[in-house]
Amino acid sequence: MTTPTPTLQALLVDPNEAASLVLEKKLQQFGLGVLRAATMADALSLARRQPFDLVLTAGLLADGDGVTLTRQLRTVVRESTPIVLVSASPSPLLLDDAFRAGVTDVFTRDDLEHLDNFLRYFLSSLTDTVQGARLLLVEDSAAQQQHLAAILQHRGYVVDTASSVDEARECIAAHEYELYLIDLVLVGAQSGIGLIRQLRRKPEDFVQHPIIVLTGYHDTARKNELYRLGVNDYVVKPPPDVELLARVYNLVYMRRLYQQLRDRERLLQAMALTDPVTQIANRHTYDQLGPRHLQRARRDGKPMALLVVDIDHFKRVNDRFGHAFGDTVLAAVAQALATGVRAHDLVARYGGEEFVILLADCPQEVALRKADALRERVARSVRTPDGPVTISVGVAVIPPDSQETLEQAFARADAALYEAKAAGRDTVRLAPASR
Numbered sequence: 230m231t232t233p234t235p236t237l238q239a240l241l242v243d244p245n246e247a248a249s250l251v252l253e254k255k256l257q258q259f260g261l262g263v264l265r266a267a268t269m270a271d272a273l274s275l276a277r278r279q280p281f282d283l284v285l286t287a288g289l290l291a292d293g294d295g296v297t298l299t300r301q302l303r304t305v306v307r308e309s310t311p312i313v314l315v316s317a318s319p320s321p322l323l324l325d326d327a328f329r330a331g332v333t334d335v336f337t338r339d340d341l342e343h344l345d346n347f348l349r350y351f352l353s354s355l356t357d358t359v360q361g362a363r364l365l366l367v368e369d370s371a372a373q374q375q376h377l378a379a380i381l382q383h384r385g386y387v388v389d390t391a392s393s394v395d396e397a398r399e400c401i402a403a404h405e406y407e408l409y410l411i412d413l414v415l416v417g418a419q420s421g422i423g424l425i426r427q428l429r430r431k432p433e434d435f436v437q438h439p440i441i442v443l444t445g446y447h448d449t450a451r452k453n454e455l456y457r458l459g460v461n462d463y464v465v466k467p468p469p470d471v472e473l474l475a476r477v478y479n480l481v482y483m484r485r486l487y488q489q490l491r492d493r494e495r496l497l498q499a500m501a502l503t504d505p506v507t508q509i510a511n512r513h514t515y516d517q518l519g520p521r522h523l524q525r526a527r528r529d530g531k532p533m534a535l536l537v538v539d540i541d542h543f544k545r546v547n548d549r550f551g552h553a554f555g556d557t558v559l560a561a562v563a564q565a566l567a568t569g570v571r572a573h574d575l576v577a578r579y580g581g582e583e584f585v586i587l588l589a590d591c592p593q594e595v596a597l598r599k600a601d602a603l604r605e606r607v608a609r610s611v612r613t614p615d616g617p618v619t620i621s622v623g624v625a626v627i628p629p630d631s632q633e634t635l636e637q638a639f640a641r642a643d644a645a646l647y648e649a650k651a652a653g654r655d656t657v658r659l660a661p662a663s664r
Contacts, residue, residue: 237352238262238279242272242286242298243315248338252285252315255341259348269293269301276305283351288316288323296323296330303331309471311351313344359481360385362407367397367424368443369415373466377410377443380470381477394424401428406438407481412466413444413455422458429459436487439480443468504578506556507563515577515585519635522575522587523627530629534596536586537642538566538603541619541654543582550613558618561611569606570599585639593626593659600624600657608655619655621646626662633663 239261243249253263261283266272269292276284284302286295295314302312311333316323319335327335336344364381368374369392378388389404391397393415400406409428411421421442428438442455442463455463462476504511510518526533540546540562547555559582566584567576575587588599600622611618623646625638641660649658 237282238264239283239285240264240266240272240275240281242266242269242284242290242295244268244287244289244291248287255344256283256285256348259352261348261352267291269298272298273301273305276302281306281310284310284312286312286314288314288319296326296332299327299332300330308469309474313347315344353482359407359478359485361387362481362485363387363389363404364408364410364477364481365389365391365397365400365404365406366410367391367394367415367421368410368412369393370412373412373443376467377473380473384474384477386477394421397424398427407484408477409438409440410477411440411442413442413446425458425460435459435461436484439484441476441480504563507560507578509563509567510575510577512577512579515575515579518575519587522589523635526589526627527629529590531590532592532629533627534586534588534591534593534599535625535627535635535638535642536588536596536600536603537579537623537625537639537646538584538586538620539622539646539650540582541621541650546613546618549615554613558611558613562607562618562620565607565610566603569603585642591626596624596626597657597659604655604657621649621654622657623647623649623660624657625660628662631663637663 237260239256241249241253241256241263243252243265244267249265249267253265256263264275264281266275267290269290272284272286275281284299284306286298288295290298295316299312299314306312312331314327314332314335315338316335317338319327319337324335334347336347364386366374366378366381366388368377368390371392374390374392378390381388389400389406391400397411409424411424413421415421425440425442428434428440431437439461440459442460443466444451444455444463445466447465452463461480464473464476502510502514523533540558543555543558546558559578563576563578563584566586570576570586570588573589577585579585586603588596591599604620604622607620608617623642623644625642625645627633627638641663645658645660649656652658
């Protein structure tokens with residue numbers, strides 16, 4: 230099987246054979262093709278013959294140094310090509326000279342972990358990490374609009390364009406965008422500032438709707454005003470291609486990271502509130518939401534019913550068919566109960582094979598009918614090889630003027646459940662009214 234040719238090429242300049250092999254291996258680990266040179270002359274000759282996506286050079290070379298090489302390479306390589314200097318122990322003076330010459334970053338030979346991080350970020354900015362992101366470009370100059378859109382589209386972005394605030398609002402109503410590039414001064418009654426204010430209504434909009442302002446102004450007062458409005462970044466027109474792409478990438482990448490963290494947080498929250506076996510609310514959720522349901526019932530002056538449900542002979546199911554099958558039965562019963570009540574009612578797994586249900590605006594007669602309907606629903610829809618699964622139900626109703634706690638009502642319903650069990654199971658029993 231042939232190894233695919235790397236799509237990105239690095240130029241490695243180092244006269245030290247052993248050190249050069251270490252750096253070459255590191256670059257190859259990140260998927261870069263590597264051409265090596267030992268001198269400035271060789272490096273410049275290679276750079277004139279072919280383009281490179283990255284240059285890595287030692288500080289000391291046989292015919293010069295890395296800083297001098299960088300100064301000459303900057304007239305040969307693409308403006309966007311990073312040039313990285315690897316030095317034994319860079320001094321402040323060397324760092325100053327290096328950055329003035331056009332070095333992108335400096336790393337020491339004894340600590341290449343930071344070089345790993347640099348390469349990881351550099352490569353992510355060149356790959357499809359954010360390709361396909363949808364951007365809205367609001368620019369009223371047709372020439373500028375066409376030029377900027379071409380730069381972004383060439384990089385893999387999907388770009389919608391608008392020439393006015395009204396057109397931009399139509400686009401925003403139709404699509405979700407990961408970044409907005411907005412010209413500050415637009416032809417028409419409304420400027421880009423009005424559009425920025427529309428996109429800055431909530432604190433999270435700063436990350437959810439990142440904005441780069443396109444402006445012809447470069448004074449401090451204007452910059453301060455832009456940041457006060459809540460823009461994330463700004464570029465002075467016409468922006469260099471490399472600068473524009475770097476700023477766009479950073480904001481789209483940060484937005485995606487934020488969304489990943491937000492989605493993960495929502496998943497963790499759902500996991501904390503949901504029983505993993507039955508996919509309904511767990512005991513913790515019941516303890517949190519139950520008192521709110523009771524408070525709402527009292528505020529509305531309506532009775533609330535509390536049902537405690539237990540699967541009959543569940544131990545036999547586990548013993549006969551195994552716990553995996555028992556979990557399937559638990560999930561099926563839970564779904565039968567959850568789909569048999571209204572959306573605003575609460576069904577939770579209380580523990581083991583026991584469930585608790587809170588029914589809003591539910592007087593005694595209705596509660597008994599609902600409990601019996603749920604009992605029949607389970608027997609009709611959940612079966613084992615031995616026959617239908619049945620449940621027993623205890624019902625307690627809390628009047629709106631009662632001061633009974635949820636725990637006290639649960640105890641009444643639980644006692645009624647035991648009466649249903651004693652009566653032969655597969656039945657419903659009503660708890661006596663609270664005193």
